[in-house]
Amino acid sequence: MKNYAAFGRAFLMDVFGKYYKEKLCFVLMLPQNHFLFGLIASIVLYFEFNVSLIGCFIFLVASVVIDVDHYLYYVYRKRDWSLRKAVSWFMGKRRISMKMSREEKCGFYSGFYFLHGIEVLILVGLLGYFVWNLFYFVAAGFLFHLILDWIDQMLTSGKMSKYFVVWDYFNLRKLKFIGK
């Protein structure tokens, strides 16, 4: 799996290298950026691919709301429901990791995110097939979000996380936690 990541990173650096700045990709994972990219994608889906308005809306909401697992991780870990504190908790970790080298970053984790994985995409896709086809748009929104997270990750640390929830669950135990 490591080889694929190295190949993916080399490819992205080739394509985006000229435009790429360390800071730019660090902001990729923030919710407002996910919203912005999701909005652009929804507009393209609506005008270019004739996707229904409700479909585009669900896609957009899903592409941002998937990060609710970050907040829930904070609630679980700190036994606290404050969204404001959760955001500053994660921002603190981001600041710490920004000072680390690529190699160092790979030895740390900031949390376990149970919606960030291909298993979830499959489950939501099955809901689309068996329950209600609007779930397909949820799956598409999740996938779009994950792709942005994967790109961000490849450019910043090259870490192999957020691909499979189960894999992360076992792998994170071997890493050190960033901050407290």
Ligand SMILES: [Zn+2]
């Ligand atoms: Zn995310």
